[in-house]
Amino acid sequence: MVITPPITANILLVDDDPGSLMAMETLLAGPGRTIVTAESGQDALRHLLQQDFAVILLDVRMPRLGGVETAALIRGRARSRHTPIIFLSAADTMDADVFRGYSVGAVDYLFKPFIPEILKAKVTVFVDLFQIGDRVRQQSEQLGAINQKLDQDITARKRAEEELSKQTAVLKSVLASIGEGVVVADMAGKFVIWNPAAERIVGLVPAGVPQEQWSEDYSVFLPDQxxxxPADQIPLAKAIRGESVDGDVQFLRRPGIPKGIWLSVTGRPLRDESGIQRGGVVIFSDITERKRAEEEIKKSNTQLEAANKELESFSYSVSHDLRAPLRHMNGFADLLQKHAASALDDKGHRYLQTISESAKHMGRLIDDLLLFSRMGRVELRRTPVNLNEIVSDVLRELRQETEGRRIEWKLGTLPEVRGDPAMLRQVFVNLIANAVKYTRPREEARIEVGTLTHLPSAVSREDVPSPHPAPGDPLLRPLQRVMGEEKVRGDDVVVFVRDNGVGFDMQYAHKLFGVFQRLHSAREFEGTGIGLANVQRIIGRHGGRVWAEGKVNEGAAFFFSLPKLAETGKTRGGD
Structure with a gap:
């Protein structure tokens, strides 16, 4: 039985008088009908581009595009060429106008004011004709589809047989050509498929032995070699039991393979189209070379870790041993200043002051070096970290350095991350202290801390960057370049510290994060050149990246990325 869905007839009412449209819409509305109204010929043509109509009621006299002209355009379109058009016209319409209407394709004329029952009856006739015609068309299409399906079913069996024959040939060819071993067994453990690669890798043809003897017969060992x-844990045995196995590592050693080989085995239950299990299948490959390479890499990594620990220990030892003589130098310089002050001229006092300041600077350098060494050795204590609290704490710590200065602070809301609170605090101490230091030449300093939801530009002088920059906006360039270099994932948290200080030349940006690397002289700005190296080491251990943007005399911005808090245990590149 052919079932056709309910058919809805669309009726288009076109009249520049809203009152007439409302009256006709109220009169003609009913089940299985959709009334569409238009107040001009142009609107009517737009509706006709979007849908088909059972009948169109078209007012003859409309401004700009009249009814006759609209009807001519409707008839000029193939899709609406046969749509019935009923003209609505005033009683004083001339016969010539009526003739013009019929000549452009009108099927009827109704004169205003029209009798509602007549209008309703005429429209109903065309609606019924439309629905009957559409129903006939649908049924014809459905019957045609059924006939086509019957024709297809007649030849389906032959095609299926031919296709099965082709697929069998292709399967045999594929099994013979692939490099991985493929073995299929039925539910009783009888081997159904054992491709040439399986024979080459294992060095044996399938034997008719029970599952309990597979391990012994094929000389399969656990990774301890x-x-x-265990026979019941062989991947093919588990696959026959309905279990799946991924990347199981086995070791094979037989008289023909004295050194043995390593295999990676994947197994799956074998089911038919109905979902009924018919056996199991395993695919395995020889990973002997990969295992050897992994062992070499592991050995190299162990040696590298040992060398790094030695280097860290040496650095710590040297820095620690240098502190004692420096304390002596500084102490004796102070004593000499006190006891021999009257005997020294200005040059002598200047020499003593240089010795004292140099010793103190060396002390700070050693302290920073010790901190740098410790940051590479100390164990990370990962906990949820509120970065906003850390920033507030750092600002309190730097209050003495900022006292008496005009600094405009812009502190955005920072996300919560997972990391070591003490280490992340050191990151903000270094970055914010640098921003305070390098904005000293400014009468009014501006320092901003936020995330890249604001996408700051290191060289922009605007107070607040656009929250939604366009793709070509300069504010996007720092992030676009860094992400293009695959330093930052799209789901990382990216934090920045930006200032309007002295800035730096971008051609030297690669030196910023090196130990003892400085872009400004000690006479201009104090420092040891280790702070940013520490920042890079800390963020690197957290699985993040650090980079900077700047321009001479226009400020600088330092960015760092961290994995989001939700990515517990998935931190890349960290400890």
Whole structure:
């Protein structure tokens, strides 16, 4: 039985008088009908581009595009060429106008004021004709589809047989050509498929032995290379039991393979189209070379870790041993200043002051070096960290350095991350202290701390960057370049510290994060050149990245990325 869905007839009412449209819409509305109204010929043509109509009621006299002209345009379109058009006209319409209407395709004329029952009856006739015609069309299409399906079913069996024959040939060819071993067994453990690669890798043809003897017969061992593989845990045996196995590592050693080989095995239950299990299948590959390479890499990594620990220990030892003589130098310089002050001229006092200041600077340098060494050795204590609280704490710590200065602070809301609170605090101490230091030449300093939801520009002088910059906006360039270099993932948290200080030349940006690397002389700005190296080490251990943007005399911005708090245990590149 052919079932056709309910058919809805669209009726288009076109009249520049809203009152007439409302009256006709109220009169003609009913089940299975959709009334569409238009107050001009142009609106009517737009509706006709979007849908088809059972009948169109068209007012003859309309401004700009009259009814006759609209009807001519409607008839000029193939899709609406046969749509019935009923003209609505005033009683004083001339016969010539009526003739013009019929000549452009009108099927009827109604004169205003029209009798509602007549209008309703005429429209109903065309609606019924439309629905009957559409129903016939639908049924014809459905019957045609059924006939086509019957024709297809007649030849389906032959095609299926031919296709099965082709697929069988292709399967045999694929199994013979792939490099991985493929073995299929039925539910009783009888081997159904054992491709050439399986024979080459294992060095044996399938034997008719029970599952309990597979491990012994094929000389399969656990990764310790000594313990025989438990027979019930062999991937093919598990696959036959309905279990899945991924990347199981086995070791094979037989008289023909004295050194043995390593295999990576994946197993799956084998089911038919109905979902009924018919056996199991395993695919395995020889990973002996990969295992050897992994062992070499592991050995190299162990040696590298040992060398790094030695280097860290040496650095710590040297820095620690240098502190004692420096304290002596500084102490004796102070004593000499006190006891021999009257005997020294201005040059002598200046020499003593230089010795004292140099010793203190060296002390700070050693302290920073010790901190740098410690940041590479101390264990990370990962906990949820509120970065807003850290920033507030750092600002309180730097209050003495900022006292008496005009600094405009812009502190955005920072996200919560997972990391080591003490280490992340050191990051903000270094970055914010640098911003305070390098804005000293400014009468009014501006320092901003935020996230890249604001996408700051290091060289922009605008107070607040656009929250939604366009793709070509300069504010996007720092992030676009860094993400293009795959330093930052799209779901990382990116934090920045920006200032309007002295800035730096971008051609030297690569030196910023090196130990003892400075872009400004000690006479201009104090420092040891280790702070930013510490920042890079800390963020790197957290699995993030650090970079900077700047321009001479226009400020600088330092960015760092961290994995989001939700990514617990998935931190890349960290400890």
């Amino acid at each position: 000594v313990t025989p593989y």
